[in-house]
Amino acid sequence: MRKTYVLTLEGKNRDRLLEASKHDIRKYVKRERSRPLPAGVDYWDFDCRFGSSEATATGVHFATLMGLIDTLAREGGEQFYIEIVTRHGVRNTGPRDAGADAEGAADTE
Secondary structure, X not given: OEEEEEOOOOOOOHXXXXXXXXXXXXXXXXXXXXXXXXXXXXEEEEEEEEEOOOOOOEEEOHHHHHHHXXXXXXXXXXXXXXXXXXXXXXXXXXXXXXXXHHHHHHHHO
């Protein structure tokens, strides 16, 4: 999803445009997460970019998107660009640090 949302349109309430853009983003994410997972993939992850325009967009974490949108709207921004690209996520279920586990086992004996 690559889209520029305009927050100031003639005859439209700014708050309604803001809420409509958030709803559109949440709807896209829900649709992407409901897709079947390929073999070897644990979950869908998202690479996100956010900015006032496509040229100024920078990479951000998905969890911070709504807060960034609210901040931009509070500061009086006229529009924002958002890019959300779905990617495969794989959980690391192995030991975090095998050396630390071996030392801990030696201390308990």
